[in-house]
Amino acid sequence: MLTPQETAEIEHELSQYERKRAACIDALKIVQRHRGWVSDEALHDIAELLEMPVDELDAVATFYNLIYRRPVGRHVVHLCDSVSCWLAGSDALAERIRERFGVRVGETDSEGRFTVLPIPCLGCCDRAPAMLVDGNLHVDLDPERLDETLERYG
Amino acid sequence: MPIYVDNREYPAAPEKNLLEHCLSLGLNLPYFCWHPAMGSVGACRQCAVKQYRDERDTEGRIVMACMTPAAEGLRIGLDEPEARDFRARVIEWLMVNHPHDCPVCEEGGECHLQDMTVMTGHNYRRYRGLKRTHRNQYLGPFLNHEMNRCIACYRCVRFYQDYAGGDDLRAFASHHHVYFGRHEDGVLESEWSGNLAEVCPTGVFTDKPFSKHYVRKWDLQSAPSICVHCGHGCNVAAQERYGRLRRVVNRFNGDVNGYFICDRGRYGHGFVTAPTRVRAPLLRTGNRELEAVGVDEALHAASEMLAGRVIGIGSPRASLEANFALKRLVGDDAFYMGVGGPDAAALEAVHAIRTETATRAPTLIDVENADAMLVLGEDVASTAPRMALALRQATRNRQKAIASGLGIPAWLDQPVRTAGHGQLSPLYVATPVPTRLDAIAAGIFRGSADEIARLGFAIAARIDARAPGVDDLTRDVSELAARIADALASASRPLVVSGVSIRSVAVLEAAANVALALGAKLGRPADLALALPECNSMGLELLGARSLDDALEHAERQPIRAAIVLENDLARRMPRAALERFGERVEHLIVVDHTLHATARAADLVLPAAAFAEGDGTLVNNEGRAQRFFQAYVPDGEIRESWRWLAELARRRGIECGWASLDDVIADCAASSRRLAPIVDAAPGARFRIADRRIAREPARYSGRTAMHANVDIREPKPPEDPDTPLAFSMEGYYGPRVPPALIPFFRAPGWNSNQSVHKFLDETGRALRGGNPGVRLVEPGADARRAYFEARASLPPSGDALRVVPLADVFGSDELAALSPPVAERIPEPCVVLGPADADARGIVDGMTAEIELGETSLALPVRVVPGLAAGTLGVPIGLPGMPFIAAETAKVGGRGTAGDPR
Amino acid sequence: MERPLTANIRPGEPPLDIEGYERSGGYRAVRRALSELSPDDVLELVIDSGLRGRGGAGFPTGQKWRFMPRGDDAPRPRYLIANADEMEPGTFKDRLLLEGDPHQLIEGMILSAYAIGANVAYVFLRDEYRLAAETLRRAIAEATDRGFLGEHILGSEISLSLHLHTSAGRYICGEETALISALEGRRAIPRTKPPFPQLVGLWGKPTVVNNVETLCNVPHIVNNGAEWFRSLGLTSDSGTKLYGASGKVKRPGLWELPMGTPIRELLEEHAGGMRDGYRFRALLPGGASTDFLVEEHLDTPMDFESIQKVGSRLGTGTMIVLDDKTCPVAMLHNLEHFFAQESCGWCTPCRDGLPYVEHLLAAIDAGDGRPRDLALLEMHTRHLGPGRTFCAHAPGAMEPLQSGLRYFRDDFERHIAERRCPYR
Ligand SMILES: Cc1cc2nc3c(=O)[nH]c(=O)nc-3n(C[C@H](O)[C@H](O)[C@H](O)COP(=O)(O)O)c2cc1C
Ligand code: SF4
Numbered sequence A: 001m002l003t004p005q006e007t008a009e010i011e012h013e014l015s016q017y018e019r020k021r022a023a024c025i026d027a028l029k030i031v032q033r034h035r036g037w038v039s040d041e042a043l044h045d046i047a048e049l050l051e052m053p054v055d056e057l058d059a060v061a062t063f064y065n066l067i068y069r070r071p072v073g074r075h076v077v078h079l080c081d082s083v084s085c086w087l088a089g090s091d092a093l094a095e096r097i098r099e100r101f102g103v104r105v106g107e108t109d110s111e112g113r114f115t116v117l118p119i120p121c122l123g124c125c126d127r128a129p130a131m132l133v134d135g136n137l138h139v140d141l142d143p144e145r146l147d148e149t150l151e152r153y154g
Numbered sequence B: 001m002p003i004y005v006d007n008r009e010y011p012a013a014p015e016k017n018l019l020e021h022c023l024s025l026g027l028n029l030p031y032f033c034w035h036p037a038m039g040s041v042g043a044c045r046q047c048a049v050k051q052y053r054d055e056r057d058t059e060g061r062i063v064m065a066c067m068t069p070a071a072e073g074l075r076i077g078l079d080e081p082e083a084r085d086f087r088a089r090v091i092e093w094l095m096v097n098h099p100h101d102c103p104v105c106e107e108g109g110e111c112h113l114q115d116m117t118v119m120t121g122h123n124y125r126r127y128r129g130l131k132r133t134h135r136n137q138y139l140g141p142f143l144n145h146e147m148n149r150c151i152a153c154y155r156c157v158r159f160y161q162d163y164a165g166g167d168d169l170r171a172f173a174s175h176h177h178v179y180f181g182r183h184e185d186g187v188l189e190s191e192w193s194g195n196l197a198e199v200c201p202t203g204v205f206t207d208k209p210f211s212k213h214y215v216r217k218w219d220l221q222s223a224p225s226i227c228v229h230c231g232h233g234c235n236v237a238a239q240e241r242y243g244r245l246r247r248v249v250n251r252f253n254g255d256v257n258g259y260f261i262c263d264r265g266r267y268g269h270g271f272v273t274a275p276t277r278v279r280a281p282l283l284r285t286g287n288r289e290l291e292a293v294g295v296d297e298a299l300h301a302a303s304e305m306l307a308g309r310v311i312g313i314g315s316p317r318a319s320l321e322a323n324f325a326l327k328r329l330v331g332d333d334a335f336y337m338g339v340g341g342p343d344a345a346a347l348e349a350v351h352a353i354r355t356e357t358a359t360r361a362p363t364l365i366d367v368e369n370a371d372a373m374l375v376l377g378e379d380v381a382s383t384a385p386r387m388a389l390a391l392r393q394a395t396r397n398r399q400k401a402i403a404s405g406l407g408i409p410a411w412l413d414q415p416v417r418t419a420g421h422g423q424l425s426p427l428y429v430a431t432p433v434p435t436r437l438d439a440i441a442a443g444i445f446r447g448s449a450d451e452i453a454r455l456g457f458a459i460a461a462r463i464d465a466r467a468p469g470v471d472d473l474t475r476d477v478s479e480l481a482a483r484i485a486d487a488l489a490s491a492s493r494p495l496v497v498s499g500v501s502i503r504s505v506a507v508l509e510a511a512a513n514v515a516l517a518l519g520a521k522l523g524r525p526a527d528l529a530l531a532l533p534e535c536n537s538m539g540l541e542l543l544g545a546r547s548l549d550d551a552l553e554h555a556e557r558q559p560i561r562a563a564i565v566l567e568n569d570l571a572r573r574m575p576r577a578a579l580e581r582f583g584e585r586v587e588h589l590i591v592v593d594h595t596l597h598a599t600a601r602a603a604d605l606v607l608p609a610a611a612f613a614e615g616d617g618t619l620v621n622n623e624g625r626a627q628r629f630f631q632a633y634v635p636d637g638e639i640r641e642s643w644r645w646l647a648e649l650a651r652r653r654g655i656e657c658g659w660a661s662l663d664d665v666i667a668d669c670a671a672s673s674r675r676l677a678p679i680v681d682a683a684p685g686a687r688f689r690i691a692d693r694r695i696a697r698e699p700a701r702y703s704g705r706t707a708m709h710a711n712v713d714i715r716e717p718k719p720p721e722d723p724d725t726p727l728a729f730s731m732e733g734y735y736g737p738r739v740p741p742a743l744i745p746f747f748r749a750p751g752w753n754s755n756q757s758v759h760k761f762l763d764e765t766g767r768a769l770r771g772g773n774p775g776v777r778l779v780e781p782g783a784d785a786r787r788a789y790f791e792a793r794a795s796l797p798p799s800g801d802a803l804r805v806v807p808l809a810d811v812f813g814s815d816e817l818a819a820l821s822p823p824v825a826e827r828i829p830e831p832c833v834v835l836g837p838a839d840a841d842a843r844g845i846v847d848g849m850t851a852e853i854e855l856g857e858t859s860l861a862l863p864v865r866v867v868p869g870l871a872a873g874t875l876g877v878p879i880g881l882p883g884m885p886f887i888a889a890e891t892a893k894v895g896g897r898g899t900a901g902d903p904r
Numbered sequence C: 001m002e003r004p005l006t007a008n009i010r011p012g013e014p015p016l017d018i019e020g021y022e023r024s025g026g027y028r029a030v031r032r033a034l035s036e037l038s039p040d041d042v043l044e045l046v047i048d049s050g051l052r053g054r055g056g057a058g059f060p061t062g063q064k065w066r067f068m069p070r071g072d073d074a075p076r077p078r079y080l081i082a083n084a085d086e087m088e089p090g091t092f093k094d095r096l097l098l099e100g101d102p103h104q105l106i107e108g109m110i111l112s113a114y115a116i117g118a119n120v121a122y123v124f125l126r127d128e129y130r131l132a133a134e135t136l137r138r139a140i141a142e143a144t145d146r147g148f149l150g151e152h153i154l155g156s157e158i159s160l161s162l163h164l165h166t167s168a169g170r171y172i173c174g175e176e177t178a179l180i181s182a183l184e185g186r187r188a189i190p191r192t193k194p195p196f197p198q199l200v201g202l203w204g205k206p207t208v209v210n211n212v213e214t215l216c217n218v219p220h221i222v223n224n225g226a227e228w229f230r231s232l233g234l235t236s237d238s239g240t241k242l243y244g245a246s247g248k249v250k251r252p253g254l255w256e257l258p259m260g261t262p263i264r265e266l267l268e269e270h271a272g273g274m275r276d277g278y279r280f281r282a283l284l285p286g287g288a289s290t291d292f293l294v295e296e297h298l299d300t301p302m303d304f305e306s307i308q309k310v311g312s313r314l315g316t317g318t319m320i321v322l323d324d325k326t327c328p329v330a331m332l333h334n335l336e337h338f339f340a341q342e343s344c345g346w347c348t349p350c351r352d353g354l355p356y357v358e359h360l361l362a363a364i365d366a367g368d369g370r371p372r373d374l375a376l377l378e379m380h381t382r383h384l385g386p387g388r389t390f391c392a393h394a395p396g397a398m399e400p401l402q403s404g405l406r407y408f409r410d411d412f413e414r415h416i417a418e419r420r421c422p423y424r
């Protein structure tokens, strides 16, 4: 069941669009913001609210890389893997995360603390390498700054 | 101005796309995502050709033929090296992940991907990496799912979702991870799912029941056949190996079914091989059980049983020839049509409308071209699914018109949908219960049959003041009637659809009045499509027979020595008490049928009849089109066509019919009635030959013939003779583009092993086979049309506690034969009655409860489903579902407080 | 030197609020247009200004607008969409405009909507730009409060509702027709063109999609005239451009400079030259989907035509610099990995060809290449080119590869011959 809060937020988005179903991406993101990811159950609930077939909603949900259809860790780390960050050493950051936190890109560590995902260019090429942690931007990284930053996310 | 392909001149076709045009010119151009019925989307990039600006342009540029109009003056290079290379690379890319499993893949031998791979010449793997793999899904009893074979042409979702309106098959994920399936495992809901096996160009979706007894396409013996599972008469091919019917596939007929058949038709054939099948004569001696006996013994017993007054009960699911033979055997006065009560009345009304009014039965193409539609009373999606699919296409005509105004051709699929965003041609649905067409309807009316009829009469009166109207309509209803009338009257190709499943003469006559009123407006007969439940309902009507009720009366009047029941289970046609009474009045009951149903089990003698794939004959569909079906194989046991049994019985009664072959029966039948005269031309007769050769039922590559009977006799047996048709039970014979359309046993052409080869046989893509679509129309609005309008009649709903019964059809369960097919049986819902929320509340009933239902003399305990939208005062009662008795009651009582059933 | 686009932007400081923006001359163009200019006047101004789209393709903006159906019987509603999906690797210019001066974009959108007769507008923003989203939200609220948005703008007959849509990832959303699909709540699959969005766009209605930077230019053109705008450029291309540089340069960054500023000036003056210990090898002038340029091209002016002449594209104008210590094969591997991942999956060459390319580059990069792999890569650059795929994604992906194969041939051959990466 969607919480009243979630329902209210989704309904607020509806006014923006010509058709109800257009709000489906917003709806998925709202639920994800509250729960970390979109479960099958949540998917059904959203589909019902927006009066669209659940298969259609899942077809949309699975297309976009920022909608998670599987559980994620307490914090989601998006490590930019595009060219400018790569030129600035992003591979070393991925390696560092694996060594220090025991999690490879695309995975969640065993304690469920971090999910590390690759992300295309974050538009910070002048301050590469960059990453997002729970949506917060961190730039000018090197392995040490990476450690410091991640340690702050318990 | 012509177009130039590789510097050769061809006629232009500006209204078509170049791919379609090239194919119809006989040129080979590979493709995947394009489909003649679904248009172009430019996804697969397989149909690439070089386009040149003019003669001087030597550079040219690669374009997709499917996205390019075949406009005048167009210059293209099809054979141009760069285009050829690109086409081969498209296959190479598709092969990056495609498994090399052709030897064990069920699509092998009829795989479009295989054909296209050979056509482009790509044959050497250069990619060194691993292939990505997918998980397959359970999709229900009809289809296998093998996603690794997917080449992402998007045809499956375009058919299932865009074309057929299904919700539960989609494309998921992105880039080279795209996945086609359901969001979770489960039965595909749409009754169109089986077409995926034909629409998919590879082996992702394959026919599941077929895979249990799989054989290669080239090893199947096939015959042109007609679907026997509803009155629409879709053309199919019945395919056999080792004496067993293996599968049924679509057989193109542009006027009837085009490229698609429904799942009932595709999977219903399981009754032919089901355990209920009768394979030898069964005789009851004394009070004993039925016992298998030899033919001589059976016929001898029959002769005795027939010594006296005999009546014959025909069948709407038996061929014209079989019914005619029975009629000849018992005499016109003793022949009854095997349908009684309200069903017979409705059929008679259809007959009257078809033959006495100036209304026209539309073809499939006419339905698809309609620009305003009214469905009156009939849940066509459940009773004549193919018509519902055509109506669905018709609703898109508004989009096409909008697009055309913007210069977008109708075949450019996505822009048409986008330009006409959500705009649909008006479709009005007036039915007692919600239907699967409601979602695309411009307006919906719910009511009992009488209320629906009243709406219909009101619409007719609004269109043409001369049409009799009805008074005392509520404001809402008369406003709706006005809205519908205006939509129909302002359309250029309006269409009215109705049918007999609602069992209301008033509804049918109201539908006829609407069509007549429209005809008056248009100055030509308007289209009126009437859905009929069985494959020869119309044929039986045209043959002429009295209702089953008259047979009962006959038996009441005078005792009867024997009743011969032809391919009919009377338990589905009359109430049990009446049936028992009939049994008492008839000394001997002889049943000629392929299936051991309740009537056969009660008979004294059962003669094993050929099922559709085992015999030949003529069926007349909804449209009044006589179509011939042909025997695919010679069944084992003592199975014979019904007409042969009946001719033999006639002989033993001293009636010499003089029929040596089917042609003789057809000729006599045709001679018996002016209406039926054209049936001779439904297909070429048995003496037809091409260059002195019969048409081969087996492909040239048919294998194993010398060995397949070796366990019986190591000498290869002579192929069976076929006195009845111009087809041969052999690969010897003619097969090719000159086969007359009605005789095409399967589709194949050099380089085209899959069903995509259909285009090699077409005159015009999607419309007509070369030589015309098979079948002859027996009923055209003509000189006989003597009736102006039907009287408006329809009583008001009963008062008090009683509910109006509305018959409910189920797309899988309501057909007697399909219901016997195991995969279809899996899809049949448990019988339940449906009630609107207010009526349920008033009776203290909640969804899922079991209630006592009183239906005239019958009383039943059934679960109740509460369905919002159901008209107040009505009760939906399932008709024809396995396990349900025959019900004719018009009103019902739902007894007191129900009991909670199993939570479902 | 005039820097109209960035005049209000101070690094490290929050953007101007609406008061500050108005004080600095903001919304003057809207007031002027609504009182003095007809929509056609604004359209003519933009046509005359020679403004070309800053989203990558460089299509003349006025011409694009002209395809919008006009007149009383033209379909309604009509839409304007600001493409703020900025996901082209190496590109970070729109973020600056969004975060630094949101009212400039809003004003540009009001004017553009006025010119094309749109009454609903969307900003299609990538989800990762959280700060930009907040900034824009606040600015939209302010502008609505002040009557610049909503019904009867400044008491006129003109209305515009402006919505912010944040997306959920995927580079292909930046392609204008895929963007429209995404905005409708569908899978972001590009659509058939023609019909162009101006005829059949969002919800089937006429729609214009413009890049953020493109739209931000419009208020200045209305304020200062077409002539002024043309005079800003050093070459035949008009206006200023946000140029950027990333890679091993001393001062990676973003600068607003006259259109047509030579590459060398950008690289040496503004970016400060290469970092110590690194030498210049090549650059991608306008994001990941442009062809490499090398030493000999450094004196080329960075404008649409000049860059095209030397075999590349201006693209987004933000360049990515390759140095001599970085393996070009590995760089291409990185780039093609991106493109393969971001294919929408609709058409065969892109969906299955790009992973093939990625696979070949990975093999060569890992020392597992075969001599014929180079021919295979070349085959792909030909067959994933324009017209062969459904949209411009795969052709874009082939640009760095085709030029890379040309300029770094030796590197490729050494990888294959030595069965290892010589840079490692
Ligand atoms: C794969 C692909 C990605 C694109 N991404 C963007 C983008 O992120 N932002 C953008 O403004 N334009 C992008 N474009 C270009 C747009 O399709 C479109 O041309 C542009 O938004 C038009 O605006 P303009 O005329 O103002 O440049 C992309 C194009 C392609 C083919
Ligand atoms: S080129 Fe084809 S698969 Fe690639 S993004 Fe465009 S449409 Fe999608």
Ligand code: FES
Pocket (backbone or CB within 6 Å): B019, B030, B031, B032, B033, B034, B041, B042, B043, B044, B045, B046, B047, B048, B064, B065, B066, B067
């Ligand atoms: S058939 Fe033309 S692109 Fe697929």
